Amino acid sequence: MLKLGVPSKGRLMEKPFDWFKDRGVVLRKSGADREYAGAVEGIDGLELVLLSASEIPKELAAGNIHLGVTGSDLVREKLAQWDTVVSELALMGFGQADLIIAVPQFWVDVDTLDDLDAAAAAFRKTHGFRLRIATKYHRLTRDFLREKGVADYALVDSQGATEGAVKNETAEAIADITSTGETLRANGLKILDDGLIHPSQATLFCGATDGWSVEQKASLQNLRIQLGL
Amino acid sequence: MPSRADISDQAHRLRQYFEAQGARNVEAETLLPAATLLDLYGEDIRSRAYVTHDPLMGEMMLRPDFTVPVVQMHMESHADPARYTYVGQVFRKQEDRSQRASEYLQVGYEIFDGSNPAQADAEVFAAISGALGDAPVQPSTGDIGLLIAAVKALNTTDARKAALLRHLWRPGRFRAMLDRFGGGGALSEKRQALIAEDNPLVDAGLEIGLRSRAEIMARIAALREDQDTPPIAAEEIALIDALLSLSDVATHVLAPLQEIALALPAVRPALDRLQARCDALAARGVDIDALMFEGNYGRTSLEYYDGFVFGFSIIDRPDLPPIATGGRYDALTRVLGQGREVPAVGAVVRPDLLLEVTSC
Numbered sequence: 001m002l003k004l005g006v007p008s009k010g011r012l013m014e015k016p017f018d019w020f021k022d023r024g025v026v027l028r029k030s031g032a033d034r035e036y037a038g039a040v041e042g043i044d045g046l047e048l049v050l051l052s053a054s055e056i057p058k059e060l061a062a063g064n065i066h067l068g069v070t071g072s073d074l075v076r077e078k079l080a081q082w083d084t085v086v087s088e089l090a091l092m093g094f095g096q097a098d099l100i101i102a103v104p105q106f107w108v109d110v111d112t113l114d115d116l117d118a119a120a121a122a123f124r125k126t127h128g129f130r131l132r133i134a135t136k137y138h139r140l141t142r143d144f145l146r147e148k149g150v151a152d153y154a155l156v157d158s159q160g161a162t163e164g165a166v167k168n169e170t171a172e173a174i175a176d177i178t179s180t181g182e183t184l185r186a187n188g189l190k191i192l193d194d195g196l197i198h199p200s201q202a203t204l205f206c207g208a209t210d211g212w213s214v215e216q217k218a219s220l221q222n223l224r225i226q227l228g229l
Numbered sequence: 230m231p232s233r234a235d236i237s238d239q240a241h242r243l244r245q246y247f248e249a250q251g252a253r254n255v256e257a258e259t260l261l262p263a264a265t266l267l268d269l270y271g272e273d274i275r276s277r278a279y280v281t282h283d284p285l286m287g288e289m290m291l292r293p294d295f296t297v298p299v300v301q302m303h304m305e306s307h308a309d310p311a312r313y314t315y316v317g318q319v320f321r322k323q324e325d326r327s328q329r330a331s332e333y334l335q336v337g338y339e340i341f342d343g344s345n346p347a348q349a350d351a352e353v354f355a356a357i358s359g360a361l362g363d364a365p366v367q368p369s370t371g372d373i374g375l376l377i378a379a380v381k382a383l384n385t386t387d388a389r390k391a392a393l394l395r396h397l398w399r400p401g402r403f404r405a406m407l408d409r410f411g412g413g414g415a416l417s418e419k420r421q422a423l424i425a426e427d428n429p430l431v432d433a434g435l436e437i438g439l440r441s442r443a444e445i446m447a448r449i450a451a452l453r454e455d456q457d458t459p460p461i462a463a464e465e466i467a468l469i470d471a472l473l474s475l476s477d478v479a480t481h482v483l484a485p486l487q488e489i490a491l492a493l494p495a496v497r498p499a500l501d502r503l504q505a506r507c508d509a510l511a512a513r514g515v516d517i518d519a520l521m522f523e524g525n526y527g528r529t530s531l532e533y534y535d536g537f538v539f540g541f542s543i544i545d546r547p548d549l550p551p552i553a554t555g556g557r558y559d560a561l562t563r564v565l566g567q568g569r570e571v572p573a574v575g576a577v578v579r580p581d582l583l584l585e586v587t588s589c
Contacts, residue, residue: 080324105434108423109448117402121395122448123440130271131440142272149402151395155272166438188435 001047002219004040005059005068008050012202015094016069019202023227043226045219054078060207061085066216067207067223073099073177073200077137086205090229095202097179099137101144101195104166104173104188111193113148116173120152123172134158134171137197141175144197163187231584236334239580240316243336246360247314250352252338255313257298263288266297269533269564279320291320295337296533296558297565300573303341304566310342313575329550330581336360339575341562347502349574350537350557351509357541357553357576358515364587366541366552370479371526373397374536374557375486375499379472382495385410385461388451400528407469412460424453468492475524479507479517482524506537533561537574543586552586553578 006027007013017027026041027048038048049065056070057078069092075082103110110119120131131153135141138155145153156171163183165171177200178184181191209217231239248254264287266274278293292298295315303311315337323329338356340349358368380393389410396403408414416424423429429449430442468489475482483504490496511517527538536557543549555576563570 104437104440106430106436106438107440107445108429108433109445109452111417111419114405118392118451119440119444119448121392122444122451126444127439130268139276142276146273146276149396149399149405151271151399153272154267155275167435169439172438172440188437 002045002067002216002223003047003049003065005049005051005056005065005070006038007053007056007069010053011097012053012069012071012095015202016092019092019094020227025223025226043223045215046223056205057082057086060205063207063211065207066212066220068205069202070205071095071097071200072203073097073137073140073198075203075205076198077140080139086207088203089206089224090204090227092202092204095200097177097200099140099175099177099197099200100191101133101141101173101175101197102163102178102184102189102191105185105190106188113145113150113192113194116192116195117150117152120150124152130154131173132156132171133173133175134162134165135175136160136162137175137177140197148194163189231581231588235588236581236584239584240334240336243360243578243580243583244314244316247336247338247356250312250338250356250359252312252314255299255302255315257292257295257302257315257317259292259318260289261292261298262286263290265301265565266290266293269297269561276324277321279322292318293321294319295335295577296339296561296575299337299339299575300558300562300565303339303571303573304562304569308341309571310340310344312342313337313339334580335577336580337575337577339573341571341573343572346536346557346572346574347505347509349572350506351513351515353555353574353576354510354537354539355513355515357539357555357578360578361541361553361583362587364552364583365544366586367521367544368539368541369521369523369526370537370539371523372499372503372537373527373534375496375503376469376472376524376528377535378496378499379469379489379493382493383461383465383469386454386458388455389458389461398528400525407461407466410461411463411466416456420452423449424456464492471524473524475522477522479510479520479522482522483507502536527556533558535560539576543582546586549582549585550579552582 006016020027024042028039030037030039038050040046040048051059053070054074056068057075059065060068061079075086079085110116123131133153134156136159141155158165162174162176164187165174167187244254263280279291281289283289299313316334318332319335320332323331338353340353342349376397377394380390383390393403393406396406472489475485486500490500507517527534534556538556540551540554542551553576557574559570559572562573
């Protein structure tokens with residue numbers, strides 16, 4: 001049996017069901033809405049597991065589920081060297097959102113990472129501490145800023161309502177996920193011209209197949225044919 | 230693979246060797262306050278060091294190296310001059326190189342003595358070289374001080390020099406910045422409009438966060454000043470490039486460096502130090518006709534070396550990290566010394582690697 005993890009709530013929940021249905025695989029939540037188990041019709045050897053989207057990466061890595069639908073941002077954030085741990089079976093074409101760096105619109109002198117770097121140097125001198133960037137995407141943001149050679153910043157953890165961090169003076173800038181940018185604008189923020197860290201979308205991932213049984217490998221092959229992958 | 234007990238024995242033999250050179254044995258805490266290290270090294274250290282949380286002391290870090298605690302200990306002791314050695318574990322996350330050890334022993338040798346920096350540089354190098362004995366190693370050297378001196382000697386504004394010096398350790402951004410200051414790449418229309426604007430903050434949007442109106446205006450003033458600054462001459466940029474691309478034995482780089490010093494006379498004192506160091510190394514029996522010097526050496530390590538830098542790599546084993554690394558870190562003592570500065574140079578050896586290459 002192959003376990004397929006699908007988000008149980010949040011922005012990625014509904015669409016995976018449609019995506020699989022369009023390809024002849026019907027996923028159903030079994031029983032009441034609150035239950036996190038499900039049923040699969042249209043193909044054998046596949047079991048549905050409902051999980052939080054943010055837990056799917058580590059469950060895939062641990063081998064507790066074999067396949068999983070989650071955001072490509074979450075896999076890159078949660079798994080070190082993600083591409084040696086899981087593989088992408090399909091980009092699913094929904095749940096698009098960009099992980100970006102945003103600063104106050106009021107900062108008319110900052111449009112690029114180059115500007116952010118210069119502003120960070122001056123900020124540290126003036127205030128005595130590093131320019132703070134609020135985010136829950138620590139790994140992705142840090143790797144991005146290192147690659148781009150930005151210095152004198154510090155990441156501060158923000159697990160929710162990150163857009164409000166600047167207004168609340170807990171950070172000077174943010175790194176967050178956005179789809180339309182509307183919430184950012186409403187909070188007086190703008191995206192840096194070259195501040196795209198990762199364009200995310202819902203993706204069907206497959207865990208490492210090394211320890212799988214012959215039946216499980218056959219089920220995967222079967223599923224790939226059914227899904228046209 | 231050598232056992233932990235064997236490695237520990239090797240480490241203590243190295244320490245004894247350094248004690249015989251006149252170093253005093255010191256110990257350091259394993260759990261260090263994260264704030265000091267983060268302030269020094271920036272966010273990047275988080276991806277390399279293990280961070281943990283103490284309910285009372287706040288964020289703590291498992292010792293990623295000995296330099297900071299040893300410098301702090303020295304600055305508090307007010308002993309001068311001093312030579313130290315130590316043995317202990319350091320901890321480094323290896324996310325991108327999972328085959329490398331994330332916990333290993335280091336044995337160090339550090340000199341705090343400003344009386345003769347060239348002699349101290351040579352002494353540390355010779356001590357490490359002696360400790361490695363006949364292990365199959367290849368030393369390389371460099372001098373961050375030369376690069377700092379060359380940037381300071383450029384014919385341009387202090388603001389541009391400061392910007393370049395800040396990114397010495399980020400070669401990509403340093404290069405891009407140097408090209409920009411050399412006149413490469415026009416300002417975007419948006420930026421030109423901003424500089425031309427009399428009242429740039431009108432309609433700028435909600436004034437939020439700690440970065441104030443005055444700070445933004447100061448940056449715009451800096452942008453205007455930079456706009457009016459003539460580009461750094463192509464000849465001067467070529468000299469920096471020439472310095473960075475040096476790669477030859479120490480005795481052969483002195484002539485091209487003399488040429489650079491003729492064009493940028495302010496580089497002369499740094500060059501004299503290099504010359505004095507070469508003499509001191511030769512006096513200690515180091516074969517400087519075979520010692521490699523690289524203009525770019527040490528630019529991608531943690532950003533605290535500001536003079537002589539060196540490392541010993543294992544011959545024919547590019548898969549292994551350097552067996553020993555070191556350098557001069559005067560500026561770090563200034564940052565940690567709260568106004569005091571003690572010229573310092575030091576290096577660390579990995580006993581596990583030494584055992585691995587000498588026991589087979």
